[in-house]
Amino acid sequence: MKAGRPSRDAKNTLDLSDVTNAPKKTVRVNFNLDEEKYILLKQYALNNRKTVTQLLTDMIDEKIVER
Structure with missing residues (x-):
């Protein structure tokens, strides 16, 4: 016997983090x-x-990221 939750041993189950998009780090x-x-x-x-943040983010996306 080992400590822990028996349900965590199942290999075929998905965690919520497996199916959701993690927010991008800023x-x-x-x-x-x-x-x-x-x-x-x-x-x-x-x-x-x-906002200045929105404006600069849009400009960066337009000029650099989407090239």
């Missing part, structure tokens, strides 16, 4: 930007009803 990106460019960036984001 990382934080920081960089310095000229104050005038920052103001223009914020204004552009506001005019397009997006």
Whole structure:
């Protein structure tokens, strides 16, 4: 006999993690930007009803990731 749950010994069963998509890991990106460019960036984001994060993520997807 061994300790543990007997149901965990079954090899043909699926765990919830086997059938769900795990969320992608995110990382934080920081960089310095000229104050005038920052103001223009914020204004552009506001005019397009997006956050700066959404705007930059979209730009990265458009320019780099989807090539």
